[in-house]
Amino acid sequence: MVDHPGFRAVLNRLWPLRTPERVLAELYASPQRLRAITAELRREGRRGLDLAILHRAEDHAWTVGDAPLLDELVELLGPLPRRRTRGADGVRYAAEVLTLIDAHDRSVAGEDADELRATDFVTADMLAERFDEELVGSVAERAAADREWTYGHLVVDEAQELSAMDWHVLARRCPSRSITAVGDLAQRSAAAGARTWAEVLAPVAGDRFTLRALTVNYRTPAEIMEAAALALPEDERHRVPRSVRRTGVPPLHARLDELAALVDGPGTAAVITTDPAALPDLDGVAVHTPGSAKGLEFDVVAVVDPAAIGATCPADLYVAMTRATRRLVLV
Numbered sequence: 001m002v003d004h005p006g007f008r009a010v011l012n013r014l015w016p017l018r019t020p021e022r023v024l025a026e027l028y029a030s031p032q033r034l035r036a037i038t039a040e041l042r043r044e045g046r047r048g049l050d051l052a053i054l055h056r057a058e059d060h061a062w063t064v065g066d067a068p069l070l071d072e073l074v075e076l077l078g079p080l081p082r083r084r085t086r087g088a089d090g091v092r093y094a095a096e097v098l099t100l101i102d103a104h105d106r107s108v109a110g111e112d113a114d115e116l117r118a119t120d121f122v123t124a125d126m127l128a129e130r131f132d133e134e135l136v137g138s139v140a141e142r143a144a145a146d147r148e149w150t151y152g153h154l155v156v157d158e159a160q161e162l163s164a165m166d167w168h169v170l171a172r173r174c175p176s177r178s179i180t181a182v183g184d185l186a187q188r189s190a191a192a193g194a195r196t197w198a199e200v201l202a203p204v205a206g207d208r209f210t211l212r213a214l215t216v217n218y219r220t221p222a223e224i225m226e227a228a229a230l231a232l233p234e235d236e237r238h239r240v241p242r243s244v245r246r247t248g249v250p251p252l253h254a255r256l257d258e259l260a261a262l263v264d265g266p267g268t269a270a271v272i273t274t275d276p277a278a279l280p281d282l283d284g285v286a287v288h289t290p291g292s293a294k295g296l297e298f299d300v301v302a303v304v305d306p307a308a309i310g311a312t313c314p315a316d317l318y319v320a321m322t323r324a325t326r327r328l329v330l331v
Contacts (some may be wrong), residue, residue, distance in 0.1 A: 004163065008079065015110070019077075020070045020071075020073035020074050020077060020078055021062075021070065023057045023073055023077065023288055024066065024069055024070060024073060025059075025060070026058065027054075027070060028054055028055060028058070029055070029056065029057060029058035030056055031052065031062050034051040034052055034054060034055060034270075035051075035265075036050065036114070036300060037051050038050055038051045038052065046220060048219075051178055052236050053156050064177075065192075065283070067169075068165035068166050068168060068169045069146070069165065071169050072165070072168070072169075074147060075172075079147075080111075084240070090128040091124050091125060091128045092124075093128070094124040094127035094128040095124035097127065098119050098122065098123075098124060098127060101117075102117060102119045105117045105119075109290065111196060111305060114118070119167075127295055128276075140194070143268070145146065149173070150173050150174065150175055151173055151174050152174075152176060152178060153174070153176070153178045154173070154174045154178070154179045154180070155179075155180045155182075156170065156179060156180070156181040156183075157182050157183075157295070158182075158183060158187075158263065158294060158295065159181035159182060159183030159194065159200075160183035160184055160185050160187060160188040160190075160193050160194045161183070161188060161189065161190040161193045161194075162193060162194065162200065163192035163193065164200065164203065165190070165192075165201055167203065167204050168203075170204070171204045176289075177204060177205050177208070178250070179204070184239070185197075185239055185319055186236055186239040186240060186315065187294065187315050187318060187319050188315055189220075189291070189313050189315045189316050189319070191291070192246045197209075197211055209218070214241050215242060215243065216241055216242055216244060217241040217242060217243045217246075218244055219297060219325055220243055220248070220263065220322050220324065220325060221243055221245055221246055221247040221324075221325075222242075222243035222245065222246045222303045223244045223246060223247060223248075223249060223250045223251065223328070224243075224251060224321060224322065224324055224328045225240060225241075225242075225322065226320050227250070227251045227321065227328070228240070228317075228321035228322050229318075231306075231310050231314050231317040231318045232314055232315070233314060235244070247326065247327075249326075249327055251321075251328040251329070251330055252327070252328070252329045253330050254302075254329050254330070254331050255331065256304070256331055257278070257280075258282075258331075259271065259279070259280065259282070259302055259331055260280060260282055262300075262302060262329050263285050263300055263302050263329070264297075265300065267298075267299030267326065268286075268298045268299045268300070269285050269286070269298055269300040269301070269302075270285065270286040270287070270288055270293065270296070270298040270300075270301050270323065271286070271287050271288070271290065271301075271302045271303075271304060272287075272289065272290060272301060272302070272303050272304065272323065273287065273288075273294050273303075273304035273305065273318040274290070274305070274308065274309060274312070275304075276289070279304065286298070290309060290313075290316035290317070290319050290320045291316070293319065293320060293323050294319050296323055297324075297325050297326055298323055298325065298329075299324070299326045299327070300322070300324060300326060300327045300329070301323045301324035301327075301328055301329070302328075302329040302330075302331050303320045303321060303329070303330055303331065305318070305331070306320070306321070306330050306331075
């Protein structure tokens with residue numbers, strides 16, 4: 001009965017083995033399901049949510065924003081059965097190794113019955129499991145492969161970009177809620193990122209968090225910071241830290257055909273643009289988008305078409321302009 005194809009087909013239909021990827025892909029691909037969830041959320045009083053914008057083909061490419069949703073689905077569905085690489089051959093090989101070790105010990109120490117040997121503590125099963133390919137590797141590699149791994153403390157950079165679901169994932173990996181989060185709200189470009197620290201930290205830590213604001217800027221000259229602050233909405237300019245030094249060199253405005261000469265010189269240089277393919281050949285100069293430049297610094301930075309960058313996302317223009325430690329060129 002169990003081996004009958006019809007029985008197995010019915011069993012698989014009633015109790016399918018669902019992976020998180022399959023469930024989320026099917027949800028995205030179903031306008032009907034998205035509409036049903038939207039209606040349910042509105043009945044709960046959550047206005048302004050329309051999940052129809054999430055509609056995609058079932059074979060779509062995954063995005064960074066999908067990661068916490070897939071992680072949550074693993075919790076809801078339960079992990080798939082893990083295939084162990086340790087089989088009879090592995091245990092048999094381990095037993096042979098222990099036999100050789102035991103024989104060597106006896107040849108060296110003799111047959112003293114009171115002598116403790118490795119085989120008194122280690123079985124073939126234990127040794128085979130020690131070399132299971134799923135368990136071999138550095139701590140970082142094993143942690144990355146095991147979603148149930150937890151940490152005593154987390155250090156989170158670019159924390160302003162994390163959504164509520166991202167924080168939910170981090171909290172699951174750190175039961176102690178011992179976290180150092182570093183971020184700049186003025187640099188937030190993610191639509192679901194932090195608008196205030198209390199908003200994102202309260203669900204994770206309640207009122208048990210301390211906020212330390214960086215008010216002094218040692219990296220970027222005042223002339224550049226003053227210009228970059230103007231890229232932000234007026235009510236966010238108070239977040240810009242005060243620079244401790246001036247260079248006497250304000251940001252320079254230039255044309256695209258002058259770009260190569262302006263970034264040529266001593267020190268490090270980078271060009272930041274939304275369209276790297278449209279740039280002329282710049283041998284030896286790093287080319288970044290505002291997103292990939294985040295967290296980096298260069299002696300000279302040229303920002304191409306700053307108006308277009310600022311119109312799309314003011315925070316991206318602020319990030320691009322504040323990568324320079326000496327000279328800023330607006331192209």
